[in-house]
Amino acid sequence: MKIIISNTSKEPIYEQIKRQLKEAILKGELKEGELLPSIRQLAKDLHISVITTKRAYDDLEKEGYIFSVVGKGSFVAEPNREFLREMRLKWIEEKLAEVVAESKSLNISLAELQEMLKLLYDEG
Known part of the structure; x- marks a missing residue:
């Protein structure tokens, strides 16, 4: 660590x-x-x-x-599974908010951003 x-x-x-x-x-x-x-x-x-x-x-x-x-x-500590899932979702939302803000500053459309996300998601 x-x-x-x-x-x-x-x-x-x-x-x-x-x-x-x-x-x-x-x-x-x-x-x-x-x-x-x-x-x-x-x-x-x-x-x-x-x-x-x-x-x-x-x-x-x-x-x-x-x-x-x-x-x-x-x-x-032993994780509370529901709490842990909620915390991970919150973390993902924060990262996505950063990506959205950066995308807007570069004039990337929602459609372009969705396409990038879909491609990345399908690769994984």
Whole structure:
């Protein structure tokens, strides 16, 4: 698992960590029960404050993505299948919104965009 922090982003560092861990969980890159780096180790690896990584982990735990066991660490939580599907759909909608905005800026018609999507979908 690789987390990339941007110091030039307007997004707070703890949000960057949280977002990237969520995406990895939603994409299945991090599996149920998988041990995450300790808060201290992640802070050391990213050269950031332990408080920052703790905030990201606390938020993820409140949202049900991870759970912590005292003395053992933080783990990827068992996914709620309905919730996980809804979160993945939300992620897809966000990506499609980016594509639509970019398409509009390039004057690509809806028909052209639909054709591209159909071709890509049929290839997969």
